[in-house]
Amino acid sequence: MTAPDTTRIRRARRQDGDTVLVAGILTDAFFAGDLAGWLVPDTTQRAQIYPPYFRMLAKHAVKHGHVELLGDDATAVWYDLDANPAPVIADYDRQLALITGPALPRFRQLDRAMHRHHPDPHLHPHAYLAFLAVRPAAQGRGLGAALLAHRHHDLDKHQRHAYLEATGPRNRALYGRHGYALCGITEITPGAPVLYPMWRKPGGLVV
Numbered sequence: 001m002t003a004p005d006t007t008r009i010r011r012a013r014r015q016d017g018d019t020v021l022v023a024g025i026l027t028d029a030f031f032a033g034d035l036a037g038w039l040v041p042d043t044t045q046r047a048q049i050y051p052p053y054f055r056m057l058a059k060h061a062v063k064h065g066h067v068e069l070l071g072d073d074a075t076a077v078w079y080d081l082d083a084n085p086a087p088v089i090a091d092y093d094r095q096l097a098l099i100t101g102p103a104l105p106r107f108r109q110l111d112r113a114m115h116r117h118h119p120d121p122h123l124h125p126h127a128y129l130a131f132l133a134v135r136p137a138a139q140g141r142g143l144g145a146a147l148l149a150h151r152h153h154d155l156d157k158h159q160r161h162a163y164l165e166a167t168g169p170r171n172r173a174l175y176g177r178h179g180y181a182l183c184g185i186t187e188i189t190p191g192a193p194v195l196y197p198m199w200r201k202p203g204g205l206v207v
Helices: 016-030 043-064 092-117 143-157 169-177
Strands: 009-011 066-070 074-081 126-134 162-166 180-182 194-200
Touching (some): 016 126, 043 126, 143 169, 162 180, 169 180, 169 194
């Protein structure tokens, strides 16, 4: 396998083109992801919900987060959380309801579960990896790993911790190889997939 060209990693710009690109990668990457079949079981309905849902998230992330792109096929969406976290999405509840329609209860259950178990940034400042996404056709080429390594280099230099929620065995293993340690299991609701919260110390030291 040819190593990814990491010189192509760049910070997403606050412009419509990059927001659309990030949203498109997220939509493609997660359309058949670990949570997709539970969140929106009907694929026709999912195809209607996912693009505007991820556009909403991408618009906020590009403006308030730290979003990196590797070509047109992979993206990593980070937020630096501390005593002064990024503002929440304006009018989020109304937007989410309009976008998700009958699927709204499950999106709300997911949000509540993630918020309930997220480490307090006032006590534990950290970089939060909200999404690591690679288009299906480009998976298996090391693009996600390259984005992780690129961001970790900066986090380690500044002695920053990192946190994420893995959604399945495959990405849980990927994150484990990059120094993340499992710190519990998050149940969304009975019958739903579980989340695997993971924490990384500077340098990826697992003790």
